Amino acid sequence: MGAIPTNDGATLVGAYFPQHRFGQVRGDALGALLDAVGKTAPELREQMADGHMVERLHGTGDQRNFFRKAAGSGWVLVGDAGHHKDSITARGITDAFRQVQLLVDCVGDGLHDPRLLGRALDSFAVRRDDLLMADYRNTLTTAALAASKHQIDLLRVIAGSAELTDRYFSAMSGACPADEFVTPELLDLLASG
Template identity: 55%
Template sequence: MAGGFDAIVVGARCAGAATAMLLARAGYRVLMLERARFPRDTLSTLYIHQPGIALLHRWGVLDAVTATGCPPIERVVHQVDGVRLAGSVPPVDGIRAAYAPRRYLLDQILADAAVAAGVDFRPGCTVEDVTFTDGRATGVRWRHGGRTVPERAPLIVGADGMRSRTAAATGAVLLAAHPLLTCVYYTFVAGVDAGFEAYGTTGRWAGSVPTNDGLTLVATYFPQSEFPAIRADAHRAHHDCLRTVAPGLYERIAAGTPADRLYGSGDQRNYLRQAAGPGWALVGDAGHHKDSITARGITDAFHQAQALADAVGTDLHDPTRLDAALAGYAARRDDLVRDGYRDALATAALRPRRRLRLLRAVAADPALTERFLATMAGIRPSGDLATPDLTAAVRH
């Protein structure tokens, strides 16, 4: 079906499937190519903040997510060196709860929603290259079963993750890059009474996230500089971190039943790439990646999918208008991720004691606690904490 598509989306997880679904709902013919075969898990601590859940609700897929049985998460604990903040975040478009669905469930639900919107979804197909005409991206070459297939479309969307082939092929310029900051390990435990809880001290971070099947994901973070030593005995490091940084949580976990192996990653890059150019755009990790410690990647991918679909609007078939729309998307993407990128770099430095005075002042006041938790959820910009009342409270 050469030339039969308006857009080709490379990658079918939370960025790609959401983008393909929204473009198809706007009336475009969309081809979505995915190297993997679904359902397939991927590394993730799963947590989706309320703004991401609000988008799932707006797109009509939240019911399918909640039907998987992952519990609503309304209360949050954030504790640094004994200073404890506990509360709930303000609602976003009426959504109070966060959720943490397993990725093999979430990504399948989004891909199904894309197919229901009319997307031609081809799993097991690897995009090898982007093709260009007079400097414009005008197609891709993809491989399936030993055959290489060319396909053309006026819009090529790279949603192919941190090692994006699309970003490399389009020559997307690196706008910012920072060193690796943490390494992370996590596993799943049954029968644990825990909510979304995060505990930090210098050089260590531990937390819990309730997910499907009555399981709790238990995660620990360490400085990247310690990765070789941590990796040498990751089980001991994970266990010791929980016991020392989050002793109360540790006791509840010890009363539960281990339900999976330990997963880990020391490759959580921090960068911002140019988000769009003539005939192409990047969404999700393909264009921007940051340390997972603030759990923003999925929500960011959803925002970017919506922003790209909004920007393209009805302009896809006029190259001049499409380029203006893509430039608008690129600027909007940078605005959407700027604050969260800064927050992730600051949190992943694993020096939370720097904020201890601020946290003490916040913990003493329920309204400030709600405001703080709202900034952590990405509902309010972190600059909202630099208000005169809080600045004065920190001084005293």
């Protein structure tokens, strides 16, 4: 679950549930959310009790994961249209920008030359998948909500440090490279338990 500051001083509180619980959660979405927050973050649940809902709940049980054919003669897909994945790693906007940057790099000065443009779009299609595949797989693993003991240990260490927590979410969302998160300092912390 997460609590994210948003517009007009409001806070968005969201929770992820295993897909197989979708029907049950949908039957009482507010109850399921409050229950999840109460179990995972009791202090936040108390804060919520003092607040009020400013909008109805939104939810989905259909977060599709795909790579579509990237381009053809005279057309190209970028952003969610070409590639979509579960929102849990919060990478969609970052990856949309990465796709567009890659497309611009591939096309270069070739926009008005059909031969060059065709080659550029072919190149974009291959390089797009290379660019996004590792993070796509990581998102699918995270979305399974089945963290290993090693991952739970890692998250416990991260949760003890505001700086590590910031770096973890930045790396997860693609805002900073993974090697800025996995530092010798983090490895030392993990080794010391």
